[in-house]
Amino acid sequence: MAGRKGRRWLLTPLPLQGHINPMLELAQILYSEGFSITIIHTTFNSPHPSNYPHFTFSCIQHGVSQTQSSDLLNFLLQLNVKCVEPFKDCVTKLLRSDEAAVEPVACLISDAMCYFTQAVADNLHLPRIVLRTAAISSYVAFLAYPLFRQRGYIPTQDCILEEEVKELAPLRVKDLPLIKTEEPEKYYELLRNFLKETKASLGVIWNSFEGLESPALRKLSKEFSIPMFPIGPFHKHLSSSSSSSSLISQDQSCIAWLDTHPPNSVVYVSFGSLAAITETEFVELAWGLANSRHPFLWVVRPGLIKGSEWVEALPSGFLENLEGRGAIVKWAPQQEVLAHSAVGAFWTHCGWNSTLESICEGVPMICMPIFTDQKVNARYVSHVWRVGLQLEKRVEREEIQRIITTLMDVNGEAKEIRDRALKLKEEAELCLRQGGSSRSSLQALVTYILSFDSFTSQPSSLYIPFRFARKAIDDW
Structure with missing residues (x-):
């Protein structure tokens, strides 16, 4: 110092x-x-x-x-x-x-x-x-x-x-x-x-x-x-032991859950602290994630779903039927999650903090912007830096399943996106x-x-x- x-x-x-x-x-x-x-x-x-x-x-x-x-x-x-x-x-x-x-x-x-x-x-x-x-x-x-x-x-x-x-x-x-x-x-x-x-x-x-x-x-x-x-990036100037500025209590149990999964296998989903989606969109997201057959860690912040307290809109027995492939938490230590080797993609609203944190860890993004500058960020992620894909159509389970499957592939377009993401990570470090x-x-x-x-x-x-x-x- x-x-x-x-x-x-x-x-x-x-x-x-x-x-x-x-x-x-x-x-x-x-x-x-x-x-x-x-x-x-x-x-x-x-x-x-x-x-x-x-x-x-x-x-x-x-x-x-x-x-x-x-x-x-x-x-x-x-x-x-x-x-x-x-x-x-x-x-x-x-x-x-x-x-x-x-x-x-x-x-x-x-x-x-x-x-x-x-x-x-x-x-x-x-x-x-x-x-x-x-x-x-x-x-x-x-x-x-x-x-x-x-x-x-x-x-x-x-x-x-x-x-x-x-x-x-x-x-x-x-x-x-x-x-x-x-x-x-x-x-x-x-x-x-x-x-x-x-x-x-x-x-x-x-x-x-x-x-x-x-x-x-x-x-x-x-x-x-x-x-x-x-x-x-500010957070990369600091040690991993730096104090958290989160106003919401972080659920650290999700790190232990990630520890049980192989590298690049989990889809991490979080839409930040302000964005809100409809109950219909929430249910479509849930089925899209489940039908993709990939493990997922989903942050469902209280207040995320309009008109709901938390996850009441989930179909009965939804998580149980996934047999451990899905985990839902109210808030996560995001920087730690994105740095975890198990995370292979980040489904994000493209707020700037989230976008930059994903870039710093070389994690490809699925972009679903909600308002203002998030839409600019999403376009840059998908068409300038080309380290992710944007959900352009309506929030429907078939499209969600398709875009997850595309980005989590180990070959083709997904590999090119991952390679570019890792190169950008290196630039952030340099x-x-x-x-x-x-x-x-x-x-x-x-x-x-x-x-x-x-x-x-x-x-x-x-x-x-x-x-x-x-x-x-x-x-x-």
Whole structure:
């Protein structure tokens, strides 16, 4: 571990599992580089401070009821309105604290979707860098949102779903990061603010690596005047003993179940912490998995099936009739599962954390995106990196059985996909070694933040004037 650098970083995650995980992983990376860490979080989906005794935690009231969190669009909009004052009060106290006098605050890192933090940072003359927890390629697609409106892709019409968006090839209209909503203007407002305040920041940290997304990085460099730091995959910077940031209790028994199966024989199925499917889709998935004759480990999160508590919709005696070929758990230690030799394929919603974790272990994917950037990720998995197959048709047992059988084959197309997945895994490992792209980018990030101090008139000052931070960008 690096020696202490006498500087503190304030980190603010978006209070959703898929955003908390990478932010806390980033916090551990920065701590290992010698910085002290304070996590500013909301009362909703609070991380567990006991898992991170080396961090300081500060909680703010977010003012949005838990029932509103089921409506993701309005939850995000309300969060960015109601968190402004409590966040400002919290940061002001931290900057004036005795702790800050010993370890001056060097920077604020906030989730890019917490765009309200930019105005607070400006007001307090505090440099702000954002963490974007999704793929760089999906961000490029978000930037093209005005084009979607101009072309008439919104609202989406069935007759143009297969049409290619030439500026974003190989994306089709059906792959654009859109959501089904009766309030499209609200979605546009969210994206407009999120993109504007990301550009207003002093830099962007990406949980990705150059070897995976260099074309998207080049495109962004033409749009942005701020530096980019692709330092991912975050979780691979850390030891396997690092604390878990899961908000849901993980069922470790599934690892022992995997131990009883031969290499590359099990299909792992998980749709993340937010996605939801219908009861009909759930039953079709169950029969498709069973009929494939391959062993499967299926994460059925409470709340995954609309209108059901858990697995009540399964046919009577379903698991018993599988004679041990299937296991269902409420939540799994996913990184450990994907690293297990028994796992031969990952059926995923293509959230970015899941996609990147699968790439890092060389596990081919079956893609079933649900909304927004997941659709972009799925298209890249199947048609750019070509390390998986996408379920293009309806969720029906015959199609599910077919796609599993295709991907789990030891020859033909499946072998080519597996070979490409293993090659991409190797690239993910190389980027983190000394001299690798992500390792070098992390060193550049640390140097960049420390350079802010050299532009202050008083090196020990708690406040770093924004104009000096902007000069650091110009010099960069």
